[in-house]
Amino acid sequence: MKATDLTGKTADELNDSLLGLKKEQFNLRFQRASGQLENTARVRQVRRDIARIKTVLHAKRQGESQE
Numbered sequence: 571m572k573a574t575d576l577t578g579k580t581a582d583e584l585n586d587s588l589l590g591l592k593k594e595q596f597n598l599r600f601q602r603a604s605g606q607l608e609n610t611a612r613v614r615q616v617r618r619d620i621a622r623i624k625t626v627l628h629a630k631r632q633g634e635s636q637e
Contacts (some may be wrong), residue, residue, distance in 0.1 A: 571619045576626045584630075588623045591616055 576584065595616045601607040 571622060573622050575579055576578060576623060578604065579626075581627060584623050584627050587629075591620050595620065617626070 579587075591626060595613070598607060598613050602610075604614065607613075
């Protein structure tokens with residue numbers, strides 16, 4: 571997921587994808603704790619995607635408040 575792809579989405583779409591990523595992160599944590607996690611790199615990807623979405627959401631909110 572790239573930040574340029576995220577800037578074209580609305581705030582509702584970003585919130586929906588953020589919710590989905592948080593659920594995935596929760597499931598990955600359980601898989602890691604039980605020893606069933608196969609793709610350990612996915613944990614890092616999800617964490618960074620969450621940060622990207624939060625950054626874009628924050629920038630959109632700042633842009634709205636300045637107008």
